[in-house]
Amino acid sequence: MTDANPPVLALEALETRVRIGxxxxxxxxxxxLELGQxxxxxxxxxxxxxxSMLALSVMGLLDPQVARIVSGxxxxxxxxxAHLPQHRLRTLRGRDISMIFQEPMSxxxxxxxxxxxxxxxxxxxxxxxxxxxxxxxxEMLSLVQIPDPRSRAAAYPHQLSGGMRQRVLIAIALACxxxxxxxxxxxxxxxxxxxxxxxxxxxxxxxxxxxxxxxxTHDLGVVAETVSRVVVMYxxxxxxxxxxxxxxxxxxxxYTQGLLGSLPSRARSEGLRRLRAIRGVVPPLTAPRQGCLxxxxxxxxxxxCREEAPALGRVGPGHTVACWRAGELGDGP
Amino acid sequence: MRxxxxxxxxxxxxxxxxxxxxxxxxxxxxxxxxxxxxxxxxLALLAASAVLAPLLAQHDPLALVPAERLRAPSHExxxxxxxxxxxxxxxxxxxxxxxxxxxxxxxxxCSLVGLAIGLVAGFSRLADALIMRxxxxxxxxxxxxxxxxxxxxxxxxxxxxxxxxxxPEVPVVVRVVRGVVLTLREQTYVEAARSLGTRxxxxxxRHILPNSLAPLIVQATYICGLAILIEAYLSxxxxxxxxxxxxxxxxxxxxxxxxxxxxxxxxxxxxxxAATVLSLNLLGDALRDMLDPRTRRAL
Amino acid sequence: MATIxxxxxxxxxxxxxxxxxxxxxAAVIAGxxxxxAHVEEIRQQLQLDRPIHEQFLTWVGHVLSGDxxxxxxxxxxxxxxxxxRLEPTVSLALMTILVAVVIAVPIGVVAAxxxxxxxxxxxxxxxxxxISVPAFWIGYLLIFSVALDLGxxxxxxxxxxxxxxxPFLSHLILPSxxxxxxxxALIARITRASMLEVMGQDYIRTARAKxxxxxxxxxxxxxxxxxxxxxxxxxxxxxLLIGGVVITESVFAIPGIGRLTVDSIQRxxxxxxxxxxxxFSAVYVVVNLLVDLLYTLLDPRIRYAG
Numbered sequence: 001m002t003d004a005n006p007p008v009l010a011l012e013a014l015e016t017r018v019r020i021g022x023x024x025x026x027x028x029x030x031x032x033l034e035l036g037q038x039x040x041x042x043x044x045x046x047x048x049x050x051x052s053m054l055a056l057s058v059m060g061l062l063d064p065q066v067a068r069i070v071s072g073x074x075x076x077x078x079x080x081x082a083h084l085p086q087h088r089l090r091t092l093r094g095r096d097i098s099m100i101f102q103e104p105m106s107x108x109x110x111x112x113x114x115x116x117x118x119x120x121x122x123x124x125x126x127x128x129x130x131x132x133x134x135x136x137x138x139e140m141l142s143l144v145q146i147p148d149p150r151s152r153a154a155a156y157p158h159q160l161s162g163g164m165r166q167r168v169l170i171a172i173a174l175a176c177x178x179x180x181x182x183x184x185x186x187x188x189x190x191x192x193x194x195x196x197x198x199x200x201x202x203x204x205x206x207x208x209x210x211x212x213x214x215x216x217t218h219d220l221g222v223v224a225e226t227v228s229r230v231v232v233m234y235x236x237x238x239x240x241x242x243x244x245x246x247x248x249x250x251x252x253x254x255y256t257q258g259l260l261g262s263l264p265s266r267a268r269s270e271g272l273r274r275l276r277a278i279r280g281v282v283p284p285l286t287a288p289r290q291g292c293l294x295x296x297x298x299x300x301x302x303x304x305c306r307e308e309a310p311a312l313g314r315v316g317p318g319h320t321v322a323c324w325r326a327g328e329l330g331d332g333p
Numbered sequence: 334m335r336x337x338x339x340x341x342x343x344x345x346x347x348x349x350x351x352x353x354x355x356x357x358x359x360x361x362x363x364x365x366x367x368x369x370x371x372x373x374x375x376l377a378l379l380a381a382s383a384v385l386a387p388l389l390a391q392h393d394p395l396a397l398v399p400a401e402r403l404r405a406p407s408h409e410x411x412x413x414x415x416x417x418x419x420x421x422x423x424x425x426x427x428x429x430x431x432x433x434x435x436x437x438x439x440x441x442x443c444s445l446v447g448l449a450i451g452l453v454a455g456f457s458r459l460a461d462a463l464i465m466r467x468x469x470x471x472x473x474x475x476x477x478x479x480x481x482x483x484x485x486x487x488x489x490x491x492x493x494x495x496x497x498x499x500x501p502e503v504p505v506v507v508r509v510v511r512g513v514v515l516t517l518r519e520q521t522y523v524e525a526a527r528s529l530g531t532r533x534x535x536x537x538x539r540h541i542l543p544n545s546l547a548p549l550i551v552q553a554t555y556i557c558g559l560a561i562l563i564e565a566y567l568s569x570x571x572x573x574x575x576x577x578x579x580x581x582x583x584x585x586x587x588x589x590x591x592x593x594x595x596x597x598x599x600x601x602x603x604x605x606x607a608a609t610v611l612s613l614n615l616l617g618d619a620l621r622d623m624l625d626p627r628t629r630r631a632l
Numbered sequence: 633m634a635t636i637x638x639x640x641x642x643x644x645x646x647x648x649x650x651x652x653x654x655x656x657x658a659a660v661i662a663g664x665x666x667x668x669a670h671v672e673e674i675r676q677q678l679q680l681d682r683p684i685h686e687q688f689l690t691w692v693g694h695v696l697s698g699d700x701x702x703x704x705x706x707x708x709x710x711x712x713x714x715x716x717r718l719e720p721t722v723s724l725a726l727m728t729i730l731v732a733v734v735i736a737v738p739i740g741v742v743a744a745x746x747x748x749x750x751x752x753x754x755x756x757x758x759x760x761x762x763i764s765v766p767a768f769w770i771g772y773l774l775i776f777s778v779a780l781d782l783g784x785x786x787x788x789x790x791x792x793x794x795x796x797x798x799p800f801l802s803h804l805i806l807p808s809x810x811x812x813x814x815x816x817a818l819i820a821r822i823t824r825a826s827m828l829e830v831m832g833q834d835y836i837r838t839a840r841a842k843x844x845x846x847x848x849x850x851x852x853x854x855x856x857x858x859x860x861x862x863x864x865x866x867x868x869x870x871x872l873l874i875g876g877v878v879i880t881e882s883v884f885a886i887p888g889i890g891r892l893t894v895d896s897i898q899r900x901x902x903x904x905x906x907x908x909x910x911x912f913s914a915v916y917v918v919v920n921l922l923v924d925l926l927y928t929l930l931d932p933r934i935r936y937a938g
Contacts, residue, residue, distance in 0.1 A: 368753070368757070466637050466638065466641060467641055469637075469638045469641070470637075470638050470639075470640070470641025470642050470644070470645060471641070471645065473638050473639075473641075473642050473913050473916060473917055474642055474645065474646075474909060474912070474913045474916075475871040475872075475874040475875045475912060475913070475916060476871065476875060477875030477876070477878070478874065478875055478878070478893075478908075478909055478912055479645075479909070481878070481893070481897060481905075482646075482649055482905055482906075482909055483649070485897045485900060485902075485905065486649050486902065486905075558764065562764070562766060565766045566766060566767075566768070566875075566879060569766075569768055569879070570878070570879070570882070570894055570897060570898075571897065571898055572897050585766075585768075585769075592772055592775075592776075593780070596772070596776055599768075599769065599772050600769070600772065600773065600776075603765075603766055603768075603769030603772075603773075604769075606765075606766055606769070607761070607764050607765040607766070607769065610763075610764035610765070611760060611761055611764035611765075613764075614760050614763065614764050615760060618760065
């Protein structure tokens with residue numbers, strides 16, 4: 001990040017712990033990243049790797065009885081918001097930083113109209129009159145390409161399909177032109193045909209509004225066409241970060257390589273006849289954390305890997321990876 | 334007959350096989366829950382005081398001592414005396430026996446009858462329609478009123494009171510049991526058992542009954558408390574236990590005319606009713622939370 | 633609609649009450665001191681010598697045309713007796729519902745918001761206590777402390793609205809607290825339970841992500857969505873009110889339908905008891921119908937199915 005383009009959002013060694021019974025376990029384990037104005041970033045990893053917790057931590061939406069930010073900083077425009085009191089965080093949420101979630105079917109209040117739910121954000125943050133807010137709601141609905149937005153605004157969520165509902169949720173998130181949008185698996189729960197449409201919508205809106213975007217997904221296929229940089233997470237830690245092209249061309253971490261190897265399209269393009277699966281399973285949250293957490297599944301692990309956790313090191317311009325053997329391995333098994 | 338494979342067993346089903354183990358596990362979990370502990374201890378104390386009434390009360394609950402009428406609570410008479418000079422402490426403790434008996438009897442009868450009807454309703458679609466209409470009809474008449482009417486018309490006596498209280502409560506039990514039966518019938522493992530030719534009787538025994546037991550016990554606890562409350566109401570109105578046998582309700586009924594000068598006659602038995610019903614409700618709540626599969630998994 | 637068979641069953645039950653008595657119904661109605669001739673006269677009068685289904689149909693016919701029979705005690709038409717005492721009971725009931733809902737719903741919301749804290753446990757303990765205590769006990773307690781010791785409110789009786797607003801209200805305050813305690817406790821419990829259920833839903837997370845203050849999330853979103861079970865209980869709990877009205881009017885000497893019922897019980901005035909049961913049941917059924925209607929207003933999914 002150059003000084004000319006200071007990051008709008010930066011995480012510094014963020015650690016979020018989850019309480020289970022009497023003990024606590026790190027769901028986000030010392031993750032750092034930077035997001036510049038108008039940049040698009042994907043956070044990729046399997047379920048349970050902590051990517052959703054990371055987003056919730058940024059938004060301040062953690063359930064205090066279950067999870068807390070324990071250490072590290074979250075810098076929004078240079079200010080640390082990690083421990084801001086709720087009433088201050090509320091002014092940021094929905095206005096400067098917005099989030100859309102994975103389950104569009106259940107994320108809208110069934111007893112309120114669509115228009116009302118969109119207008120609400122605007123009224124809350126910009127103090128518009130009910131009429132002006134309603135107008136803005138209709139504008140937003142048409143921005144997300146909902147046909148016949150004015151009459152749709154009077155409809156209720158159960159009258160809309162999943163794809164439509166997700167569009168509404170996007171409209172809600174973008175209504176106040178936030179600087180950062182966190183999109184947590186926005187297409188996972190949708191039909192395949194609709195997924196592409198929604199992604200396209202998000203990307204085009206991101207460019208139009210100049211927002212910074214964090215796209216959280218477990219699907220590398222989604223990443224290729226959309227974002228400019230990728231962060232790979234595993235078991236709560238960042239294991240690789242690179243531009244999209246670099247990640248796909250020269251994946252440095254064995255986990256990333258495994259993920260790519262399991263992509264049907266990629267396998268086909270490499271002329272492979274079978275998908276390569278990564279053997280083993282993601283370690284549970286409660287497992288002891290010593291050494292490289294991927295070691296038990298890594299085809300290249302050596303004894304040293306299990307003893308000490310590798311730090312992030314550069315393997316190329318804008319390309320870091322946390323692997324002891326990164327230099328030696330080249331780009332693929 | 335083979336048990337359904339482990340994969341198909343629900344939690345209750347798996348543990349239903351060892352009743353002693355379930356009871357022990359339940360008790361230990363109850364112990365850890367503060368409200369259950371409080372309710373259980375309170376109930377135990379009250380039940381003990383009722384059972385040990387003859388030992389604890391120095392005076393005869395039925396002895397009339399007109400010279401000592403309407404004395405306030407004192408060292409000699411812990412709860413004071415009533416308008417006929419009878420020791421209230423003794424009467425309240427003995428009354429507890431009657432009230433608790435009514436409660437338990439009602440709970441047991443309601444559970445058994447409700448279980449039987451609920452099972453029939455769950456298994457036979459034809460009977461179900463008829464039964465549920467009748468149950469709805471019973472539930473449409475406010476419970477206390479129905480109890481009052483029944484008690485008035487059929488006459489007094491403990492057995493009628495129990496009946497009068499039980500009738501309005503049976504529909505609730507029927508609903509619960511029927512619900513369990515209907516849900517379980519949809520479960521794959523029951524279908525599997527039936528397709529393997531298991532007789533309905535066995536399905537009943539091994540699958541339906543164990544799973545109905547838990548919600549039934551919860552309901553029974555609530556019904557016991559409700560019965561004690563309704564007995565108090567009925568006796569207070571003169572439609573309950575005849576005055577020869579002291580019950581919390583009729584002690585209070587007798588005290589009505591003297592409320593301005595001897596308020597303890599109403600206030601003390603009422604406190605006992607409140608405490609007993611409270612402890613039963615707390616226990617019922619704790620049991621229900623424990624047996625709710627959602628909270629169970631969150632252990 | 634299901635109401636008709638339900639009312640049918642109610643009618644059968646109410647009608648059947650006389651006949652399940654082990655003693656001869658005519659004797660019961662005639663009273664303890666009647667001569668055999670008198671009993672026979674009553675039997676003829678009430679057509680108790682006819683086959684039972686005929687009796688039932690005649691009875692139903694009478695009821696539907698507004699004739700609920702005559703009181704044994706006062707020999708006036710039951711319906712007239714009931715109507716004369718309608719106002720105090722209705723005033724009491726309405727006041728009680730108002731007070732109960734206004735107090736109980738906020739308590740439930742707060743308890744849900746502060747779930748599992750000391751405040752929540754204390755509030756819910758209070759609520760459980762509310763449904764465990766006999767209403768008349770609360771009544772006497774209140775009379776004792778507030779009316780007698782402190783003298784702030786009248787001890788007993790009823791004042792119609794025409795006598796002034798304060799007399800009307802002051803006479804109803806203690807009775808409505810007495811009557812409404814169990815009702816309010818139920819409402820508070822279900823409000824908390826329903827709110828908790830709703831607050832775990834995804835759309836509440838969306839509401840928070842919008843940056844809305846807790847107040848708006850709780851009331852504008854959670855309570856709106858949680859309303860249906862709460863309204864259901866308000867309707868179902870009405871049965872408690874009906875039952876409790878009997879006791880409360882007795883304790884506070886309010887000349888309403890409840891008093892009528894109590895007096896009739898003591899006098900074994902069966903036609904009146906039957907009439908009261910019918911009326912109360914009908915009211916209860918109507919209330920629940922209204923609640924059903926309210927559902928369609930509250931839940932758009934019911935209103936616009938699909």
